[in-house]
Amino acid sequence: MRSPIRIVFEQRSETPKYLSALVPLLSVVAALVVGALFLLATGYSPVETYSNMLSDGFTSSRGITDTLGLSTVLICTGISAAFAFQMNLYNIGGEGQLYLGMIAGAWAGLALGDRLPSYLMVPAVLFVGALAGALWILLPAFVRSRMGTSEIVTTLLLTYIAASLVKHFVYSPGSFFVTKNSAFPQGRLVPDSASLTGINGTSLYPTFFLVILIALALFWIVKRTEYGYRIQVISDSPRAAHYAGINANRTTLSVMLISGALSGLGGAVLIVGPFGRLDPGIILLGYGYAGIVIAALARNNFSAIIVSGILFAGLRSGGDKLQISTDTPIHIGVMLQGAILLFALGGEAFRRYHVHAVRTERAAQ
Amino acid sequence: MTNTSHEVAKGPHHASDAAPSALSAHSIVKRFPGVLANDSVDFDVLPGEVHTLLGENGAGKSTLAAMLCGLYQPDSGHISRNGERITLSSPRAGLHHGIAMVHQHFRLVERFTVAENVILGSRDLSYKLNRSELEDKVAAVAESYGLPIEPGATVGDLSVGQRQRVEIVKALYQGAEILLLDEPTAVLVPAEVEKLFENVHAMTQAGKSIVFISHKLGEVVEISDRVTVLRNGRVTGHVSGRGAADTKELARLMVGRDIELTTQRASHATGHEVLQIRDLSLSLNGVSVLSDISFNVHAGEMVGIAGVAGNGQRELADTIAGLMSPSSGSVAISGSMTTDRGPIHARELGLAYVPEDRLGMGLVPSMSILDNLLLTRDRHIVVDRTSVRPEATRLIEQFEIKANGPDHVARKLSGGNAQKVLLARELSGGRSATKLLVVCSPTRGLDVGAIETVRALLDDARSAGQAILLISEDLDEVMSLSDRILVLYRGSIVHETPGATAQLSTVGAAMAGLTTEGNS
């Protein structure tokens, strides 16, 4: 008689440090393997696809600046997601807040025109973009903190609404955002005073360093300040927060607004940087959704997000170009993102628990 | 249809040698990470008998019971039913052998009706459910054992005693021959305990076996045919014969040494009024929770609030602590009103509050001891941990907290040590020196050693002139510690008596809402 095998999860009292790094790395590898299977099944060469993707992203100096350039917006959406996630607030509408940041950033650039010098104009665009991102999450944040309405579906629904707004501003006749009398609808470029130039002519913009600075500042705020302390108390135990006289509603509201602002900033970064205009193509890129994956992979740690953001940008910048360089569909990149996250979540179990199989003794009755 | 086996109609056989044990455990060993919960334990129960497992918290009695009903599996040793060796791989297997457990925390779906709860998980249920037919069937089973229940009522609306009855009916409905009752009296008022004991007798008369799990000596002596005492996972003694057991002897077997839990009541000359409550009423969602409560607590005085869980104790404590706003009336600490001004204001006036829920309300589980000490204190915009660290180390030493240091995470502390951290923080003063201490169920779930320490700490605080409001469902604790006892029943104070002359029977009757009646 065979004895049945039972899988036992034993809570680890101490998580080995190496596992915290190993799990995300293995997740990436496992996802690449799954991706390879799909590529093989559909008749593409995994080796060729991946080498195109990676060599583009990480080896050539051009590739590296492309990667860092792209990572700017991804780190933005990553810290946006993480800032809310760490308090168990699931703002999954970063994508929509990013659109709004782009719309508002483009508006600020176009409306203020050449009236302001560049050193005022660029911060103004970034600020207005962040503000718009915060405004876009205001309703979900308000009803969440006041009535407890789950923010998950509300923030997501607003992404679809934001996408319609982007389309409206680009495709409706006579829109403020588009070039007049153009053969096909296209966003108007913001004036030079509202845009930065890439460092040494590359696609890496100074905003990259601003975003790194913000990520590090958030890291410090969460670990060292009263605000961070409150966030920790509320996320772990709302009742303890109530007991200690910490106003959870106000903190919830502010955390969500900051999260929205960070995604909005991501949209504005695209205006002063590579895009320079309101471009409906943003809807297909999914930078906001990628932020969720980046945050989860870094387990909401702000300094780790810098690393996972750059890693993802490497995969993406290659992936975005695959369309042109090979015949591989662009979507393999999105699929890989999802697979990486799925594996990382599964791996989390092995980080938290000591998992082992045991044979259970079963006496004959 | 519900009694699958009819072999047991033999009537009670008290400890007769010939009858095979209905259920027996042989050399049971069960290990949890870091703990040897059961160390070679033997136990058996005869048909028609009440056999008690006695032991303090953590002695291993619930673990043994869990294995007897199939919830856990022993690491070694085996279990027999009517002399035949059986394996209980799950609670379902336990039920199959006629063994059912009535848990301390009821396993009932609150949104379901009584009947739905009783039939949930039954094996002989048809696919299609006919509501009224099932309700009749459940009522019939209940009545046959003299356990009146209303099958159509929603469980969420029932009292604790009624819920317990539903649990028992459920076990009987499923054909249980052996019932394991885990601390069944912990949540009951004295009158409900009487009723439960009557039901237990009715069941043993019908040939059922009862395994009674408890740490309360008095009731154990009253109900048991036999007693097995556990300590630190080992059997330390057996006593048989109803009423034969000697309370002192049982206590020694249970604790391992002679112990005197009754603290001397200091008859301090009490000082000025620290806490003043006037005509306090509170309604939540239109339901009155507290009504017209007025009392004072003086410096150097300990006032005990007795009552069955859910009669407004938690709300009273929360209102004093500034966590809830009363609908009418007022709370004042040291002469200053705290009403509607929040917990921080109350603390600035000298309040310290040890809530019933330690891990989750009093302490943040994922935070270190150090960070938890900061919870009720004044923190700067940039949290200054370095200057608090020496104090944290000192408190850990002073309160004899078993931890690796100030960075030890609260979640990983034992119940007793978590309570000590909480007391350390609240007694050491935060925003101002502690003048008023509100403590809820301070010793619940602690082992005897920790109970002694905690009670000594409360005693010291009283001697130091702090006013203490002790809110506890443990009547013995309130009786032995308080200078004055107030009984809370349905949100009102229905009885007041000095601690020194308090009668168990009168206080117990008041807790049950029988204010005028007091029986011997």
Add this chain to the structure above:
Amino acid sequence: MNSNIWVLASADSVAIATTLILAALGALFTERAGVLNLGIEGILLTSAITSFLTADASGSIWLGLIVGSLVGALLASIHALLSVVLRANQIVAGLALVIFGTGLANFLGKPAEGKTVSTIIRPLSFGPLSDIPLIGPVVFQQDIITYASIVIAILSSLYLFRSRPGLELRATGDDPATVDAQGLSVASIRIRYTLFGGLLVGLGGSWLMLAQSAAWHQAATTNGVGWIALALVVFAGWRPMRLIFGAILFGFTLQLPFTLQAEQITFIPSALMQMLPYLATLIALIALSRPSTRNKLGAPKSLGIPFVRDER
């Protein structure tokens, strides 16, 4: 104004409701067991494209529906593995499934871009009944899956509230510890209903493709219907019968932009008109969360919380 258009609009509302009913029922069964699967949108998309490719290659719509449904269950099994067996964060797991499903569907759909299915699921005809004004098109000109979805919803209601397994399912979502104490396996119940839920969502996605869209255009094929379905479950208070009416209501807002466009009512720009279903869902969700209504809704109490037997 052409009144005929509005009759068609009503008929379309009922038709579009089919996907909503099936997807929301799938979510409902999953959530009643205490598992929150936010991955509905990803499952819908993947089922849609696999049913399309199968129907296209085999020429059989029915085979397409079966494969699409099974793919739905397969994706749901990933969620079951992560959230039930490995106790992962169910919210993030669901999102991962959306991202993975969207990428996978678009990857698989690349060769099918813009192609149409050769045969689609056709509406049934009930002879003279179908010709009754108003009632005919709305009630008697739907296809078999639409009728089936309503029958499934009714059967689901009976199953949930009048059967033994339904009782166990509801108990699992509300109080898994109690179910565990009865010796029933919480994990097995949760896995089963997560898979069954995925199957229903998959059927909804396949139908959307083969009857409604008939051509693959990437994520626009579902366009957020999965998220609306999740909101619909809340709207219906986790009760299948209420879900039917909610689905028709939401179905109406989903087809309204197209009807208005066909009517050439253009005082609202069409891009803004597209917002309508999401806006309506958003408002419904917020209106429902007033404390007075929320208590009556009856969300399963253990929704989204992994069950761990309390072993010291």
